[in-house]
Amino acid sequence: MNYQKILETIYSQIKEGENQGATATYIPELSKVDPEKFGVNLTTVNNQSFGVGDTRDKFSIQSIAKVLTLCLAYQLRGESIWKRLGYEPSGTAFNSLVQLESDQGIPRNPLINAGALVICDILMSALGDAREEFLQFVRDIAGNASISYSEHIVESEKSAGFVNIALCNYIKSFGNIHNDCDDVLDFYFKMCSIELTCEELSQTFLFLANGGRKTLPSKPLLTPSQVKRTNAIMQTCGLYDESGDFAFRVGLPGKSGVGGGIVAVYPGHYCIAVWSPKLNKKGNSYRGMKFLEEFTTLTEMSIF
Amino acid sequence: MNYQKILETIYSQIKEGENQGATATYIPELSKVDPEKFGVNLTTVNNQSFGVGDTRDKFSIQSIAKVLTLCLAYQLRGESIWKRLGYEPSGTAFNSLVQLESDQGIPRNPLINAGALVICDILMSALGDAREEFLQFVRDIAGNASISYSEHIVESEKSAGFVNIALCNYIKSFGNIHNDCDDVLDFYFKMCSIELTCEELSQTFLFLANGGRKTLPSKPLLTPSQVKRTNAIMQTCGLYDESGDFAFRVGLPGKSGVGGGIVAVYPGHYCIAVWSPKLNKKGNSYRGMKFLEEFTTLTEMSIF
Amino acid sequence: MNYQKILETIYSQIKEGENQGATATYIPELSKVDPEKFGVNLTTVNNQSFGVGDTRDKFSIQSIAKVLTLCLAYQLRGESIWKRLGYEPSGTAFNSLVQLESDQGIPRNPLINAGALVICDILMSALGDAREEFLQFVRDIAGNASISYSEHIVESEKSAGFVNIALCNYIKSFGNIHNDCDDVLDFYFKMCSIELTCEELSQTFLFLANGGRKTLPSKPLLTPSQVKRTNAIMQTCGLYDESGDFAFRVGLPGKSGVGGGIVAVYPGHYCIAVWSPKLNKKGNSYRGMKFLEEFTTLTEMSIF
């Protein structure tokens, strides 16, 4: 399959169409990003890379990082993490507090904010310096030692992060946050502030298309079972309350962020990263969703 | 892959283990079924069939039939059906009325009771005699003209179907049921009462592993896009509020019924049907879940 | 206090002002009522009667009748009725199904539809012919043998009563309706269809201002404790999710109906009935609310 040509065809077609939606406004810093940025990068399990558009611009990966904290916690603590959170789709918005009340502080899954906070808490208990060691983990799989947290994004998020403060304290009231809330929140905001390019993002997530290995003959980051399960969670929970829609239209496990990025994985074949800052009403990249739908439809490559 | 051997190995292993849970009690007729029944059948896209245990006993497929009504409505009405229901996981129990209140009578997806009632209503408006024509549709894809509704199951369900009566009337209060509720419910209970064997069930659902075609060179029942979407819906919504768990453990699109059956599809490869009447707390077959988890783990064949 | 003068003053003042809102449309028959009708009647515990406007026009008392079924059930079955429903305000709309799910089929109070259905069920189990005997009970306390159900209102409600059918079946699914749902609903729609004039309505509810006695030296209909409790329930639950507002503005126990009637009781002093068909957004009479607020403000007579 001529990936380069397909990417270019779809890219120019979508570039010509409308660019609906709006950049995230609740994080002041994100609203300043050029809304016309648009990049796509695909990396195959044979480590061939294909790209079009703004593939070498850094952007804030935001919630996409939740998959990476999950993977590190999974690597370190194994199946025991599921005592503290579930892996069911929530059926409600990404920042909902409602279910925590009926579920007694056990978040539905690690990809909504509540669950990601619990994963951060697990990492803080497991590691000496979670912020530093998580960053190292990302640098290793991305193969780029210059990746780091964006302090101005962190500050911007903290100034508007009232719902996350509420979530963390609420979960702690049920005993499911063990560390100090301010610390957990600081780590949470930091991990969300990581900036990657589309190229780096598709490189970073390639191991989930590759049975847990970054490249042969590297040591696997996760067991095959853990990879399968992580992909399953991305499929059912990765795009908030639009996860069903993403499965329906795109048909690949994926994860979105309010920075406008979406990463998706076709196990055994490739990882693809798309970035366009304008978001639809559910908080997912408008052009990103559209691109991926076109791509899996045209290539007839979907897990379904 | 030696499917027969793998099926037998897992079967005997699970047969020796505990048989936890209980048969469905809220439908009196289902509680009379021998709880030790256990059968598995796998049909490949090349139409090879492998089976073990009680594969030729008829059982009530119950909610599994919701996929078949969906497919017929999809075939007849195309994407227009999504004006009347969604395709997002619900995050709540299969018979919940809560979301209908906030969602103004639009069911979350076609595989919860509320959504299946709307699909039945769509079929009744689209067809002259929905009961008869739906039965013919199932007979055709199963290749068995003797398949029919079980009148004593229908009677049994009606005697205890208060929640479904409530759901149908509640949806009608929002204007999203167009036919008479008693008629819609009669069709709903009838379609759930169909009895198939494991062999027939894996045959019947094979077209979803096969791009929409029963067998080559037959005319496709659904377009490739419709098949992909139906599988996506089964993946995210097929096992009620255990759908995330099923994706996580099994990793295949599937659908369960309170009769103890589960059918799962590996697109491009096979369809597998399991039947064991004892249900776990979420209403899914205890041994069925276990079998499928073992099967995809051992074969390392999962969509993720 | 010169009640007649006060009534007339407020009446003419409100009559001159706007008549906002709309008549109930979901019961077709009610939408045909002249929206400019407006009557008020006050009866003191000394049996003096004061009225102004359309006080001798019959109107459908609708939910106001729920207090009367409650009183008859309370008289017949005493405190045992509280095993099957509560006496807490619901915090949600009058026809909500949400709480029934979390409360396992136990309605919050007897003045929301769910609770009134359970009271109807209790009466059907307690009495030979609940419809007939309840009508006799109302005729007795109203002192008017010609009071009867309005068949055309019953038919009109049945044609649009899908939410009530849903509620009744849903409660039955929890085992908290013992009789056949169709029968319970028929009684429910009938009791809501009773037509009274403002004069009759203030006469009928006078016993709740009078320690349970219709007139001295009659036998009390309820014990003093039962009267106190019935008034307390009207205060906290009588105006649906506007009950707090009614306590806040009016400060008397009361009950409203979608026919545009409101009855309120000042224990030890009087009973007042207002009727004006246009309803505010919460389903309570726009002018009725306004009249009662003015009345208790001007007279400084409120239980608070």
Next chain:
Amino acid sequence: MNYQKILETIYSQIKEGENQGATATYIPELSKVDPEKFGVNLTTVNNQSFGVGDTRDKFSIQSIAKVLTLCLAYQLRGESIWKRLGYEPSGTAFNSLVQLESDQGIPRNPLINAGALVICDILMSALGDAREEFLQFVRDIAGNASISYSEHIVESEKSAGFVNIALCNYIKSFGNIHNDCDDVLDFYFKMCSIELTCEELSQTFLFLANGGRKTLPSKPLLTPSQVKRTNAIMQTCGLYDESGDFAFRVGLPGKSGVGGGIVAVYPGHYCIAVWSPKLNKKGNSYRGMKFLEEFTTLTEMSIF
């Protein structure tokens, strides 16, 4: 009426009976209080005082203070406060976050935690030093200049106040907290920490039985309409999700606190304060509820 004798009769009767329930454990300091403490004090509008038991022991009034912050805010800001919160019963627990989600950060009423936080925020915007000026307000109406905040209670609450931190930040996320959350919470915890005796408590709330005046001919603290409305809110919302029960059994406007105090008001007649630290499941004083039920039943003095 011989209040002293009635108080003593009921007191000794309840003292002999069981003392069910448990002291509040979520605020560590409150769990140390002697659970057998039991005091009652009644003050009439003529300023006669009657007491029995531990009426001169200080206890933490906790949520009872919410009525006092409401009254001060009402005095300072009038009806404009209702733009930022409601006066409807909530139908859910005192610390529920669920309704805030559907109500977009507008608390249902000022007597649940969410509403009291908004009232604290209003006071902080209205006053130079809200903590100091509120304390002065309480000292004035209690007629006791030594009343003050309990620092060790404040510390104890802060150490366990995760739900309140969550509530405050969640409301702020909707823009309905204008000051810094840490500041608002500090004031909130302080005002809840005030300690009064039963004698002082019945004195302090007397103005609500007295049309807004502490004593004649003092200047009224609130207008008659504001008093009526404050009492109405206590009636419908004062005992959390047991408010309906309190109206039903006791029949007086009242407010409880997790310190085991309950204060109730009979407009035009008296104010009564009860204290017993063991709480029932809803968080209200077990013996306090019982005492007040007996008292209004025996005296037949209730607003209903």
